[in-house]
Amino acid sequence: MIRLQNIEKVYRTDTVETLAINGINLDIAKGEFLSIMGPSGCGKSTLLNIMGLLDEPSKGNIQIDSQDISSYSDQKLAKFRNEKLGFIFQSYHLINDLQVLDNVELPLLYRNSSAKERKRLATEALEKVGLSNRLKHFPTQLSGGQRQRVAIARAIVGNPQIILADEPTGNLDSAMGNEIMDILINLNQNEGTTIVMVTHDENMAHKTHRLVRLFDGSQVQ
Amino acid sequence: MLKNYFKIAIAVLKRRKFFTFVSLFGISFTLTILMVTTAFMDKVLSPDYPDLKRERSLYVSSMEYKNTKEGWMNRSDVSFYFFSHYVSTLKNVDKMAISSNPKASNAYVNNKKIVIAYKYTNADYWNVLEYRFLAGKPFSQKEIDNADKVAVISEETRKAYFGDASNVIGRYISADNVNYRVIGVVANVSKTVNSLSGDMYLPYTVSTSDYNKPDLMGPYNAVLLAKSKADVPKMQKEFQQMMRRVPIPKDFDRVYSNADPFFSSMTRRIAGDGANNGKTRVVTIMSIFVLLFLLLPTINLVNINVTRIMERSSEIGVRKAFGASSKTLVYQFIVENMILTFLGGIIGIILSLLAIYLINGANVISNMRLSMNLTVLFYSFIACVFFGLISGVYPAWRMSKLNVVKALKTQ
Numbered sequence: 001m002i003r004l005q006n007i008e009k010v011y012r013t014d015t016v017e018t019l020a021i022n023g024i025n026l027d028i029a030k031g032e033f034l035s036i037m038g039p040s041g042c043g044k045s046t047l048l049n050i051m052g053l054l055d056e057p058s059k060g061n062i063q064i065d066s067q068d069i070s071s072y073s074d075q076k077l078a079k080f081r082n083e084k085l086g087f088i089f090q091s092y093h094l095i096n097d098l099q100v101l102d103n104v105e106l107p108l109l110y111r112n113s114s115a116k117e118r119k120r121l122a123t124e125a126l127e128k129v130g131l132s133n134r135l136k137h138f139p140t141q142l143s144g145g146q147r148q149r150v151a152i153a154r155a156i157v158g159n160p161q162i163i164l165a166d167e168p169t170g171n172l173d174s175a176m177g178n179e180i181m182d183i184l185i186n187l188n189q190n191e192g193t194t195i196v197m198v199t200h201d202e203n204m205a206h207k208t209h210r211l212v213r214l215f216d217g218s219q220v221q
Numbered sequence: 222m223l224k225n226y227f228k229i230a231i232a233v234l235k236r237r238k239f240f241t242f243v244s245l246f247g248i249s250f251t252l253t254i255l256m257v258t259t260a261f262m263d264k265v266l267s268p269d270y271p272d273l274k275r276e277r278s279l280y281v282s283s284m285e286y287k288n289t290k291e292g293w294m295n296r297s298d299v300s301f302y303f304f305s306h307y308v309s310t311l312k313n314v315d316k317m318a319i320s321s322n323p324k325a326s327n328a329y330v331n332n333k334k335i336v337i338a339y340k341y342t343n344a345d346y347w348n349v350l351e352y353r354f355l356a357g358k359p360f361s362q363k364e365i366d367n368a369d370k371v372a373v374i375s376e377e378t379r380k381a382y383f384g385d386a387s388n389v390i391g392r393y394i395s396a397d398n399v400n401y402r403v404i405g406v407v408a409n410v411s412k413t414v415n416s417l418s419g420d421m422y423l424p425y426t427v428s429t430s431d432y433n434k435p436d437l438m439g440p441y442n443a444v445l446l447a448k449s450k451a452d453v454p455k456m457q458k459e460f461q462q463m464m465r466r467v468p469i470p471k472d473f474d475r476v477y478s479n480a481d482p483f484f485s486s487m488t489r490r491i492a493g494d495g496a497n498n499g500k501t502r503v504v505t506i507m508s509i510f511v512l513l514f515l516l517l518p519t520i521n522l523v524n525i526n527v528t529r530i531m532e533r534s535s536e537i538g539v540r541k542a543f544g545a546s547s548k549t550l551v552y553q554f555i556v557e558n559m560i561l562t563f564l565g566g567i568i569g570i571i572l573s574l575l576a577i578y579l580i581n582g583a584n585v586i587s588n589m590r591l592s593m594n595l596t597v598l599f600y601s602f603i604a605c606v607f608f609g610l611i612s613g614v615y616p617a618w619r620m621s622k623l624n625v626v627k628a629l630k631t632q
Contacts (some may be wrong), residue, residue, distance in 0.1 A: 054542060054625040073548045082544020093539045093629060097232030102225065109225055110544035154543070 001162065001194045002028040004075070007060035009046050009217075020046045021057070022217040030161070033188045033195045034037065034194055036206040038214035044198045045166055049213070052085055053077055065161065082110050086155030090167035092147045098148040100150050106115060107158040125153040129183055145176030151185055156193070165197040169204055178194040181207060213216045223556065228374035230557040233529065234564075241561075246523050247518035248565025249572055254445070255514070256573035256601050257580070265413045266484060271350040272414055276450050277347075278456055280486035282416060284441040285495035287475040295434045297479060298322060298494070300427060300439030301432040307463055308443065313456035318342070318349035318444040321428070326396040330380065335381045337396050338418075340529045341373075341432075341441075347373075349446045350417060353537070357390045359406035360424050364404075369425040372401035378420040379407050396421060409588040416442050418588070419459055437467065437476065445480055456480065513605065522558075524613035530554065530620040538628030539618055547621035554620060558613030559606075566605040570598070 007109035007156060009021040021043045028034055038043050050062065053069060065084060072080060086107075104122040113121070126132050131147040139147055147166060155163050167186065169177030181204055187193050196213050197208065205211050213221035234241045268275040284303065286295040304319050323338035347359035352373075360371050372394055374382070382391045395402040401423060410418040425432055434437075447456045460480040469476050477484075478497025483496040492506070493499025531535070540550060570593075577591045 051628050052542065054629075075548065078541070078544050078546035078549070085542075087539075087542045092579070093535050095229070095536050095539065097229055097236065098225075104226065105225075107543040110549065112223065154455065158543075179330065 001030040001032070001062075001065060002196070003063040003075060004028070004047075004051070004063040005063075007050060007057045007062070009043070009050065009055070010058045017081040021050070022061075024214075024217075024219055025218070026158050026212065029151075030194055030195060031188070031192045032195070032210065033156045033185070035197045035199050035208040036211045036212045036214060037199060037202070037205050042214045043216055043217040045099050046195065048164050048196060048198050052087060053081055053128060053173045063212040079109070082107060082158065084161050086158065086160040086163040088148070088151050088155050088163065088165040089167045092139070092144075093192050094147055094150055094154075096139050098138075099135070100137050100139065100142070102129065103139065103150055104153045104157050106154060111158070117186060122153070125157040125205070126150070128156065143176075144172050148172060148176075148180050150182065152180070152187075156187065156191075160193070162194045162196070165195065167198055167200065169201060177201070177204065224319045224526055224557045226553055227560060230560045233557065234561065235413060237419055237529070240525055240529060242428050244561060245565045245568060246552045247521050248562055248605075249569035251515065251518045251599055251608075252566060252569030252604055253572040253576055255511070255596055255604055256569065256593070257576050257591070258575060259600050260573070260593060261413075263410070264589060264591055265487075269411060269414055270408070271352045271410060272417055272444070272483075273351050274335075274349070274446060275483045277447050278483065279445045279447070279453060279460070279480035280416075280442070280483060281460075281478060281480050282486055282490065283478065283495070284438045285475075285477040286437075286470055286473040287314055287477065287495065287530070288473045289475060293473070294494075295438075295473070297438040297614045299441050299443070300434065300436050301441050302435050302439070303437050303467075303478070304441060304443050305433075306435070307467060308445065308460070310374055311445075311456065311459050311463060313447055313452050313459050314445045315448045315452075316349050317448070318344045318346040319425070319441055320346055320417070320422075320443070321425070321440045322416075322442070324440075328395055330382055337382075337394075337420045339396055340419040341428045342422050346422075349444055351410040352410075353628050355406045355408060355612070356388065357403070359405055359422075363426040366424070369424065370401045371404045371424065371429055373405035373407055373421050373422040375407055375514060376402055379403075379406050394421065399427075401427075403483050411589040414588050435614040437470065437478070440518065453482070466552065519608060519612050522608065523615050526554075526558065526612060526616035527619060530616050534620075534623060534628040536626050537623055541625045541628070543567065550621045551614075551617040554617035555610065555613040558617075559609040562609035566601065570601065573601075 004024055004026040007021055009026045011020055013019045024047065036047065038044050046055065050057050051078065055157060056139065067116065069080060090186050101122050104125055105118045108118040108121060123132065126135060130204060131149050131153065134142065134146065169180050172180065184195055185207060188195050199205050281299060284297055284299045301319065304317060308314060308317060319342065321341040321342050325336050325338050328335050329339055344360065344362040344365050355376060359373055365373055374394060379389050382394055383392065389403050389406065392403050394403055402503060411419050445456060447453045457480050464478060466474055479489065481489055481498060485500050488499040488503040492502040537550060574593060577593060581590055
């Protein structure tokens with residue numbers, strides 16, 4: 001589903017060159033639930049951003065769903081992200097000015113779907129994460145766990161094949177973290193969604209199919 | 222999609238109320254000034270009572286002598302002689318309204334001083350210009366020939382001089398110690414129609430100065446009326462040809478006088494001279510002024526918008542991650558900005574209406590009644606679009622270049 005070949009990422013400033021990712025090769029199969037672990041600053045998030053087409057590698061090749069996306073224009077990349085990828089972030093990144101339902105509808109705004117259709121799909125997604133009674137709330141009126149569930153609903157509303165989660169349980173206590181993890185596992189098992197998750201938590205990582213460890217930008221396991 | 226943009230635009234406006242106030246105030250205040258100014262310009266430039274035949278008219282209001290060798294110049298209004306001796310011979314001039322500059326005289330009514338500005342006119346003055354007579358009639362050629370001491374007064378003068386008297390025709394009004402018999406009362410003329418407004422109109426033959434003195438300069442000006450709009454250029458050309466026959470006064474080597482359309486006659490007074498009507502200069506200066514005037518709040522808006530957009534970098538990151546292209550984002554922010562400017566525009570229109578109401582109420586310029594018409598609204602709309610686009614495009618462009626990863630790190 002995702003194929004990374006010889007990925008390198010170098011950050012340059014005027015004086016320093018930092019090698020954030022160094023020659024990573026990774027194949028992720030369709031329907032796989034993979035976790036990436038490693039100490040802070042080892043390049044986990046950078047790698048996830050590269051997979052999510054939010055960041056460009058300095059070197060190497062990415063294929064997603066057998067498509068080589070390296071030559072895609074901004075417009076084409078945006079469409080590709082919209083259709084194939086869903087993102088979950090550690091700090092949720094909900095738009096506080098919009099109600100829960102509007103937040104979840106967001107990915108559908110960039111498709112040709114009617115307002116009615118958007119509302120139906122968003123309500124469905126919120127039902128899946130158990131928040132169908134919070135449609136008209138604003139994010140600031142919700143707890144951390146609830147916010148992350150809204151973020152998951154937003155990630156799945158467009159029915160993407162891949163979900164990229166950057167420390168989705170990082171800001172939550174263990175009970176809430178487990179809840180979120182259960183939702184993700186459920187999604188992976190029942191819908192066959194491929195999930196790549198960056199985490200610091202060994203327990204969470206062990207619940208996934210495969211664990212990749214990074215150290216100083218290189219894969220060590 | 223638009224509804225969603227609208228929701229977020231309103232939410233953003235509510236979030237930082239002070240910024241919103243500054244933006245809206247900037248837009249609406251600038252628009253108000255622009256709208257009141259255009260309303261004023263519109264009042265001055267479009268045909269207005271009693272000068273309603275501007276399309277068929279040319280205006281002669283100055284005489285200029287030049288000594289190009291020494292660099293001397295002499296400029297003044299025009300003599301009655303010039304009109305009666307030269308201009309009256311032109312074939313394309315159907316009628317000619319000659320009038321002198323208003324001259325102020327004091328009158329005392331019930332121990333109260335009132336100032337009466339009086340003008341001398343010819344008989345055709347009343348045929349070319351469409352004064353509205355509330356009572357009586359204008360003076361005729363016969364009364365002019367007899368040098369009858371008769372007067373047409375304005376409504377305002379009637380009120381000031383005679384109080385609430387209902388019929389003043391036949392009564393006497395005194396100016397500069399001469400008594401004139403009132404034969405007509407006309408509706409007030411706005412001071413913006415500057416060469417035609419007066420408190421009292423008298424036959425030129427009662428003037429104490431010698432109106433037949435063979436001199437080119439004097440206190441008069443004239444409106445030349447052509448038979449049709451198509452005849453106006455012919456009339457202008459004929460006037461120019463006639464000027465070549467006018468003898469050049471001693472000590473000078475050029476003489477200029479022009480029959481101009483209304484706008485040019487104004488610009489010539491403000492920024493031109495005998496050889497140049499000043500139109501380009503006035504239009505350029507005014508455009509630069511308007512542009513600068515609009516630029517200030519625009520820069521202010523750009524600044525505020527950049528700050529506001531950067532505050533929303535998390536939102537931008539999320540939108541990009543979930544499939545918004547840079548183009549879509551630019552579009553969103555321009556739409557949001559348009560909503561803001563239109564809101565400012567609506568406030569601006571309300572403020573303008575209020576300002577115009579107050580200006581009319583205070584009678585800042587005598588008898589001027591400003592109004593918001595469709596032209597003014599149209600220009601205001603253009604100004605709004607200008608604001609919205611200019612102040613939205615740059616911040617939106619900067620925002621769309623924002624790196625998603627960095628955008629998502631903030632918060």
